[in-house]
Amino acid sequence: MSDDGQRAFGFSGTWKDYAPIAFTNLLLTIVTLGFYRFWGTTRTRQYLWSHTRFIDEPLEWTGTGLELFIGFLLVLLLLGAPYLFLVFGMQALIFQGHGVLAVTLALLSGFMIFYLSGVALFRMLRYRLSRTYWHGIRGGSNDKGWGYGWSYVWRNIVGSAALGLLIPWAMVSLWNDRWNKMSFGPHPFNAIALPGDVFRRFLLFYLFPIIIIVLSLVMGMIGAAFVAAGGAVPRPGEAQGVGFVLFIIMMAVAIYGALGAIALAYYSKFFRVVVGGMSLSTLQFEFDARAKDWFKLILGDIGLVIVTLGVGLIFLNYRHWKFFVTHLDATGEISLSELTQSTTAAPGQGEGLADAFDLGAI
Amino acid sequence: MTSAGPDESIWHYDGTSASRRHPRIDWTADGFSLTLESGVTGSHRWSDLVPLSGTGGRSVYGLRDVPGWRLGFAGAPPLDFAAHLPLVARYGRMIDRIGLWRAVALFGAVAAAVVFVILRAPEWVAPYIPQSWEDSLGDAMVGDFGGRLCETPASRAAIDKLQRQLGQDVPIRQIGIANIPIVNAVALPGGHILIFDKLIEQARSPDELAGVLAHEIGHVRHRDTLTGLVRQLGLSVVLGGFNGQVGGTVNGLLAMSYSRSAESAADRYSIEALKRANISPLPTAAFFDQLSRLSGGEKIEESMSWMASHPVSSARKAAFEHSAIKDHRYTPSLSPAEWQAIVTACTDDKHVKPADQFF
Numbered sequence: 001m002s003d004d005g006q007r008a009f010g011f012s013g014t015w016k017d018y019a020p021i022a023f024t025n026l027l028l029t030i031v032t033l034g035f036y037r038f039w040g041t042t043r044t045r046q047y048l049w050s051h052t053r054f055i056d057e058p059l060e061w062t063g064t065g066l067e068l069f070i071g072f073l074l075v076l077l078l079l080g081a082p083y084l085f086l087v088f089g090m091q092a093l094i095f096q097g098h099g100v101l102a103v104t105l106a107l108l109s110g111f112m113i114f115y116l117s118g119v120a121l122f123r124m125l126r127y128r129l130s131r132t133y134w135h136g137i138r139g140g141s142n143d144k145g146w147g148y149g150w151s152y153v154w155r156n157i158v159g160s161a162a163l164g165l166l167i168p169w170a171m172v173s174l175w176n177d178r179w180n181k182m183s184f185g186p187h188p189f190n191a192i193a194l195p196g197d198v199f200r201r202f203l204l205f206y207l208f209p210i211i212i213i214v215l216s217l218v219m220g221m222i223g224a225a226f227v228a229a230g231g232a233v234p235r236p237g238e239a240q241g242v243g244f245v246l247f248i249i250m251m252a253v254a255i256y257g258a259l260g261a262i263a264l265a266y267y268s269k270f271f272r273v274v275v276g277g278m279s280l281s282t283l284q285f286e287f288d289a290r291a292k293d294w295f296k297l298i299l300g301d302i303g304l305v306i307v308t309l310g311v312g313l314i315f316l317n318y319r320h321w322k323f324f325v326t327h328l329d330a331t332g333e334i335s336l337s338e339l340t341q342s343t344t345a346a347p348g349q350g351e352g353l354a355d356a357f358d359l360g361a362i
Numbered sequence: 363m364t365s366a367g368p369d370e371s372i373w374h375y376d377g378t379s380a381s382r383r384h385p386r387i388d389w390t391a392d393g394f395s396l397t398l399e400s401g402v403t404g405s406h407r408w409s410d411l412v413p414l415s416g417t418g419g420r421s422v423y424g425l426r427d428v429p430g431w432r433l434g435f436a437g438a439p440p441l442d443f444a445a446h447l448p449l450v451a452r453y454g455r456m457i458d459r460i461g462l463w464r465a466v467a468l469f470g471a472v473a474a475a476v477v478f479v480i481l482r483a484p485e486w487v488a489p490y491i492p493q494s495w496e497d498s499l500g501d502a503m504v505g506d507f508g509g510r511l512c513e514t515p516a517s518r519a520a521i522d523k524l525q526r527q528l529g530q531d532v533p534i535r536q537i538g539i540a541n542i543p544i545v546n547a548v549a550l551p552g553g554h555i556l557i558f559d560k561l562i563e564q565a566r567s568p569d570e571l572a573g574v575l576a577h578e579i580g581h582v583r584h585r586d587t588l589t590g591l592v593r594q595l596g597l598s599v600v601l602g603g604f605n606g607q608v609g610g611t612v613n614g615l616l617a618m619s620y621s622r623s624a625e626s627a628a629d630r631y632s633i634e635a636l637k638r639a640n641i642s643p644l645p646t647a648a649f650f651d652q653l654s655r656l657s658g659g660e661k662i663e664e665s666m667s668w669m670a671s672h673p674v675s676s677a678r679k680a681a682f683e684h685s686a687i688k689d690h691r692y693t694p695s696l697s698p699a700e701w702q703a704i705v706t707a708c709t710d711d712k713h714v715k716p717a718d719q720f721f
Contacts, residue, residue, distance in 0.1 A: 024453065024462065031469040033476065039454045046415060057382075060414070060422075062429075065454060097508015097715070135382065136375025136430035185380065339380035341430055 008283075008330035011322050013051035015315060021047055022314040038072065039065030048321045054134055055334070062138075063131035067348070071127075079116075111153075118152025119145045122178055123347065129182055130346040135336065139184035140344030151177055168202045168270070169195040175274045184280055185339040193277025201269040204262045215254050219247055264298060265291040275328070282332040289327035297323050363390050366440045374398070377430030387433075389443060396433070413450040423447070484592035488585050496588050497535065500552020504536070511538040512559065512711040516703035520696055524572060527639040527695060529579040537575070541708045541715065547574050549581035551588050559708050565649060568696035571704070572639075573632055573646025573682065580631030586624040629678055633685045642692035647682035650675040 025040030042065040049061035086109055093102040122145030129139030152174060159170025172195040179191035268291040275287035289297075301319060304312035366372060368384040374396060375382065385396035395404025410426040411433075421439050425431040438444060452458050457465040521537050535553035544558040555578045557571070565571045581587060636643050696704070708714060 027466060028453065028457070028469070031466050031473055033473045036454075036469075043415075043453070062414075062424075092503040092505075094508075096503075096505035097510065099508070133430060135380035136377050136432050137380045138430060336380040336382070341378045346429075 008055055009325050009328045010053040011051060011325040012053065013047065013318070013322065015318060017051075018044075018047055018315070018318050022318070026314050035069070038068035041065070041068060044317055048318065049132065052321075052325050054330075057135055060133040061131060062133055063127070070348075114156075115149045115153050118156075119149035121152065122148040122181075125178060125182060127347050129184065130342075130344065134184075135339065136341075137185045137339055138342050138346075139182060140342050140346060141182045142344045143181040148177060148181070164205075168198045171195075171270060172198060172274060176277070179278060183342060183344060185342055187281040187339070190279045191274070191277055193274045197273045198266070198270045201266050204265060208258065208262060211258055212255060215258070216251060219250050219254070222247075222250075260298075261295075264294050268294045279332075281334060281338075283330045283334055284332050286329045286331065287327055288329065289323065293323075293327065363388050364440075364442055365389075366443060368397075371436035373432075373434045375430060375432040376403075377425075377428050377432070385433075387443065389446070391446075394443075408446045411447060413448060415450045415452060480596045481593070483596065484589045487592055488589040491588060491592075493533065496585070497552040500535075500550050500554050504538075504550055504552070504554045504556070507538060507540055507556065509713070509715045510541045512541050512708035512714045513539070514703060514707055514710045516700070517707035517710070520700040520703045523700065524568075524575055524695060525579075527641070528572060528576045528635045529583070532579050532583045534579065534582055539704065539707050547578050549578040549587055551591065553582050555579065555582065562705055562707075564652070567645045568694060568701040568704070569641050569645040570649040572641050572695040573636060573643060573649065576632035576635040577628045579635065580628030581624070583631060584624065584627060586628065589624070629681060633682060637685065639695065640693050641695045643682040643685045647679045647686075650679040650682065 021043050025036070025043060028036040029040055042061070042063055045061040045063065049059040052059045086105070090102050090106065093099075093105070122143075126141040126143075126145065129141065132139055155170040155174055159166045172193050176191040176193060179189045182189045268289060271289070272287050275285050278285040297319065301312075301316055304315065304319075365386060365388045367386045370384060372384060372387065373382050374385045383398050385398050388395050388397065393405040393407045395402055395406065406425060412424045412426055414422045414424055414432075419437070421435040421437070421444075423433045425433075439447070449458070453462060453465070460468070517539065521539075525534060525537055533553050534555065537555045537557070539562065540556045540558050542558050543560045545560045545564050547555065547557045547561055549555050555575070557575065557578075561574065562571060565574075632646070633643060636646070703710075
């Protein structure tokens with residue numbers, strides 16, 4: 001599709017167009033004590049999807065606010081009762097001296113939450129595909145994701161063993177696992193990315209301690225210089241205190257900054273590799289955002305939120321979707337006559353589980 | 363019958379194949395049909411047509427119960443066709459019907475009422491919850507505190523004496539000394555009060571303990587812990603609409619800011635009880651002074667006071683000091699021997715579990 005100079009995916013929205021949606025969503029969400037956000041999410045997605053072109057047609061979002069709301073209520077029932085028991089029951093158990101039992105229960109529920117996060121991730125993707133139409137055809141999956149939940153648990157556990165060296169393997173194989181169970185129309189997605197391709201970038205994390213040692217030496221010297229130069233400061237004890245606080249603040253900024261930069265560099269590579277490993281029938285997908293593009297996106301996010309004193313938060317969805325679409329591409333031909341309606345069972349309710357665990361993004 | 367198309371600006375997907383078709387539309391007052399190369403479909407009723415919202419300047423319609431069926435127009439549909447169609451939903455059906463601003467005002471009023479009721483209702487509801495329910499809840503929570511309650515016959519007698527002086531008509535069911543190194547005392551549902559050992563260690567006289575104990579007795583008398591539980595339950599349900607973080611923060615802030623007024627009431631009870639028992643409030647005032655130094659001084663506490671669940675120690679100290687009558691002859695709440703029995707309760711009680719094995 002790229003051969004005629006136009007990319008397979010295009011985004012035609014503008015933030016000025018989107019602003020009325022974002023602001024009315026915020027207003028209605030506040031006055032309804034948060035309950036409007038399910039309908040607000042739906043309006044946002046309708047806008048983003050309908051301004052996203054694939055080849056010759058925009059996408060279409062057909063999910064409803066009510067579905068998301070029902071999903072939320074189901075999860076409230078499913079997790080709310082155990083949660084209340086945990087909060088109040090746990091206190092009682094500890095007070096009565098059954099500390100071991102309390103800890104066991106807490107661990108068990110932690111494990112359940114871990115498992116359910118995996119299931120939630122799967123079901124979120126399935127729900128979104130089942131509500132996304134293109135040329136009157138939708139996607140979906142016949143798998144309900146309960147098995148994926150276990151896969152998520154054991155792969156993440158194995159991944160974090162051995163100093164976390166297998167984390168790239170866990171992430172890539174889970175991505176493939178998830179997408180290989182999804183389909184669009186009659187065609188299954190095929191995800192075959194290799195973990196080896198992201199491994200080198202992942203090793204950056206192991207350089208981190210070394211960077212920190214060097215940084216703290218430099219900062220320490222600056223701090224010492226500051227104290228030595230502090231002739232105007234009346235008491236030496238105070239000067240040392242100020243220098244130390246400055247040192248701690250600078251270290252914290254440096255540590256978070258460096259860690260964030262490494263994570264972003266790794267994630268950009270990860271995303272290129274996993275999307276590049278995906279195909280649908282004869283379509284081959286590609287994602288071309290490099291680390292520098294991700295840096296710009298995140299710095300832009302931070303700047304926007306700070307300058308607008310937090311109001312910019314409501315535009316982050318828009319920015320992220322635009323970033324995602326403009327860097328996504330596909331090559332190959334798709335036969336429209338062979339693209340027939342999906343026969344997968346469409347889930348009846350929205351992404352409540354993912355919502356409960358605050359799983360966002362793409 | 364009226365017709366439109368076929369032309370490029372009118373398109374159709376049948377929901378089974380992705381092929382785009384350009385039909386001719388024929389319609390009457392009852393319904394419409396589509397004529398395609400492959401034949402005629404319909405007639406469909408107008409009421410089955412569903413306008414899709416957020417379609418980016420195009421007009422797209424779906425057909426009830428046929429997923430993926432679409433009829434689209436490049437701009438607005440022909441006027442006499444559109445006349446039969448329902449309007450596109452914008453903010454949601456209910457809001458569209460009454461208008462955005464009226465909906466905002468309505469929702470805002472309802473939300474304010476709900477929050478008000480949720481904040482106030484626990485006080486109205488709590489008195490109607492049977493004492494027996496509260497008692498069983500409290501017993502389930504406390505039990506024998508995992509064998510960590512210190513008691514000797516002498517300490518029991520001393521505690522009983524304090525209780526007689528400070529809470530004669532309050533339904534207290536247990537005052538226990540817990541072998542846990544925290545400078546604190548708590549009131550729990552069902553008339554349970556726990557004094558942690560470290561608080562006794564820090565107190566310099568029985569009258570200091572009496573002031574703190576009377577404060578907790580005030581909580582029991584007002585059923586504050588039950589009110590707090592009900593409030594927390596209500597808030598967590600109502601604020602569930604926001605995502606976890608926002609809801610949790612607001613919940614915590616409201617629950618806390620509210621318990622401040624309960625704290626002040628408990629302090630007032632304490633001052634009254636001390637006065638009735640002819641116990642000097644000054645040692646308690648001194649104790650708050652000591653506490654405020656522990657929590658980092660007055661300035662820090664004042665700046666945090668809206669975040670903290672207890673009133674600022676310096677303000678509490680002043681209230682207790684103020685209640686003292688000059689040159690009045692107060693009686694000590696306990697004799698030196700009785701006070702000693704409480705101080706050494708945890709070392710004298712041979713059956714109590716050690717503090718460091720909390721889990």
